[in-house]
Amino acid sequence: MEYFLERIAKLLYAESGGNLNSHCLVFPNRRAGLFFLKYLSKQISKPLCAPGILTINDLFRSLSKLQLAENELLLLELYKVYRKVKKTEESFEDFFYWGDMLLNDFDDLDKYLADPEKLFRHVADIRKIDQQFGGLTDEQAEIVKRFWTNFDTTKLTSEKAGFISIWSVLNDLYETFRNSLREMNIAYEGMIFRDVAESESWKDQSMIKWEMMHFIGFNALNKCEKSIMLGLKESGKARFYWDYDDSYIGETNLNSAGYFLRTNIRIFGNDMPDDWNCTTLLSGDQKGVKQRVIDTSSDIAQVKLIPDLIR
Numbered sequence: 001m002e003y004f005l006e007r008i009a010k011l012l013y014a015e016s017g018g019n020l021n022s023h024c025l026v027f028p029n030r031r032a033g034l035f036f037l038k039y040l041s042k043q044i045s046k047p048l049c050a051p052g053i054l055t056i057n058d059l060f061r062s063l064s065k066l067q068l069a070e071n072e073l074l075l076l077e078l079y080k081v082y083r084k085v086k087k088t089e090e091s092f093e094d095f096f097y098w099g100d101m102l103l104n105d106f107d108d109l110d111k112y113l114a115d116p117e118k119l120f121r122h123v124a125d126i127r128k129i130d131q132q133f134g135g136l137t138d139e140q141a142e143i144v145k146r147f148w149t150n151f152d153t154t155k156l157t158s159e160k161a162g163f164i165s166i167w168s169v170l171n172d173l174y175e176t177f178r179n180s181l182r183e184m185n186i187a188y189e190g191m192i193f194r195d196v197a198e199s200e201s202w203k204d205q206s207m208i209k210w211e212m213m214h215f216i217g218f219n220a221l222n223k224c225e226k227s228i229m230l231g232l233k234e235s236g237k238a239r240f241y242w243d244y245d246d247s248y249i250g251e252t253n254l255n256s257a258g259y260f261l262r263t264n265i266r267i268f269g270n271d272m273p274d275d276w277n278c279t280t281l282l283s284g285d286q287k288g289v290k291q292r293v294i295d296t297s298s299d300i301a302q303v304k305l306i307p308d309l310i311r
Contacts, residue, residue, distance in 0.1 A: 002277075004243040005032065008216060009039035011273055012051075021049035024210035026059055032217055052210055056218075056225060057189060063196045063207055063228075069186035075099045077184075081177045085169050098166060103188060106174060110190030111222040113197060120170040193224035202228055203235075213238045215268075220260040229268060239271040240264070246278045 012020060020040075027033045033053040040050070054062070061068055079095050082088070109116060181187050187195065202208060213232050218240075221229070232238035242265060248258035249265075296302045 003039070004217065004241075005036045006039040007273070007276055008214075008241055009036055009043055012214070013040060013043040018044060018046075018048045020051040022211040023214060024052035024054060024212070025214045025216055026054050026056055027216055028056060028218055030055055036216070051214075056215075060189075060193050060196050060224070060228075063202045064187070064192045065185070066182070066187040066192050066195055067185060068189060068192060069181070071103070073186070074103055074181075074188050077180060078102065078173075078177055081180055082173060085173045085176055086166075102170075102173070106177070107188055107190035109174070110188075110194035111224050113194060113223040113227075116171050116174045120174070193222070197224040197227045200231070203231060208232075208237065211237070214241065214271075215239070216241045217243050218264070221264065226267070233268055238268075240268040241272050242270055244278060245280050247280075249278070 012023070012025075016023065025033065025036060027036070033055070037050065037053065075096065076092075078099050079092050082095060082099070083090065108114075109119060178191060181191065196202060215229055215238060218225075229238060229240070233240075242261055244258060244261050248256075249261055294305065296305060
């Protein structure tokens with residue numbers, strides 16, 4: 001059996017004749033890059049300059065002047081801004097729970113290029129959803145309606161009152177926090193992603209020092225990632241390699257597990273060689289092989305289940 005990264009190592013080595021120093025390979029995580037180098041080392045018979053190996057986070061950081069800050073520093077700065085915007089003397093201990101969630105929410109908001117003013121709007125009248133949240137798909141509008149309907153502000157608990165109190169200042173908090181970080185030339189990850197995507201700094205040829213970018217093994221992409229990938233593709237400087245099984249990507253057997261991959265292949269194409277086999281035990285006709293699918297609530301639940309299954 002030939003592994004996905006092993007096949008790409010053979011492909012790129014053969015195509016380049018070992019001259020990969022002008023290429024950059026972008027992976028979802030560092031481990032994939034290490035395994036790729038392992039497989040590439042098996043192909044070479046003489047010393048060569050290795051290609052650039054980056055994670056997608058590394059790529060965005062290399063294209064932004066902002067520096068990624070430690071989570072503790074971000075929380076302390078957010079706390080200062082929170083006290084100022086909300087005009088409260090709340091202790092850091094009481095704020096910490098909210099602050100950690102807010103950082104994650106701001107991170108997601110920026111990576112998906114959401115409009116903060118619309119997102120943080122308190123909907124008093126459910127019937128005004130379509131007016132206040134213009135541009136949403138029917139499915140997205142339904143989710144917003146369901147949330148505010150279930151929230152039911154007529155039956156406020158102390159927790160709900162706290163939520164409304166914070167929600168009402170979130171847009172000001174978001175904007176003031178980002179401005180404060182920018183003055184310090186630091187940022188959280190999503191802020192860096194948004195900075196690069198909106199400034200389009202990567203379109204400056206001096207920012208991308210490689211002749212070709214190879215994006216390998218991605219699945220669900222946020223809007224910032226799609227933006228830069230599509231831009232590089234349109235400039236002829238990007239190739240894409242997707243790892244999947246025919247059981248959830250084939251047109252005759254559409255599966256929800258392949259939702260993002262089908263979209264990615266349609267948008268970016270697929271540069272895997274024609275001889276690559278996408279059939280595994282999941283989809284192949286394997287006589288004597290029994291399959292059992294177990295639904296679990298989380299990755300941790302999967303790990304805890306494995307010992308019992310092995311026994």
